[in-house]
Amino acid sequence: MEEKEIKQTVIIMEEQEYVETTPDVPTPPQGKAWKRKSDGFVFYSAIYLGYLHFQNGKKLRKPIKEVPEDFELVDIEDPNGLV
Numbered sequence: 001m002e003e004k005e006i007k008q009t010v011i012i013m014e015e016q017e018y019v020e021t022t023p024d025v026p027t028p029p030q031g032k033a034w035k036r037k038s039d040g041f042v043f044y045s046a047i048y049l050g051y052l053h054f055q056n057g058k059k060l061r062k063p064i065k066e067v068p069e070d071f072e073l074v075d076i077e078d079p080n081g082l083v
Helices: none
Strands: 032-036 051-055 058-065 071-075
Antiparallel strands (some): 032 071, 051 058
């Protein structure tokens, strides 16, 4: 019978601290959505703001820093009446 050497690697991970983040724009109420004023893009959930690099499919020369005031709460229009 042939003996095989088995090598095991043990990884000890330090305890990680998880930071729960809060969205910059909260989840909209049922039947509502957030609409970005600049291009009309609709968001159906909470929004984490950052930099906008594209608008209407075109790359911007300089990214725009998003702020909560860039969004408005709108009614969701559902042609099937499911909302």
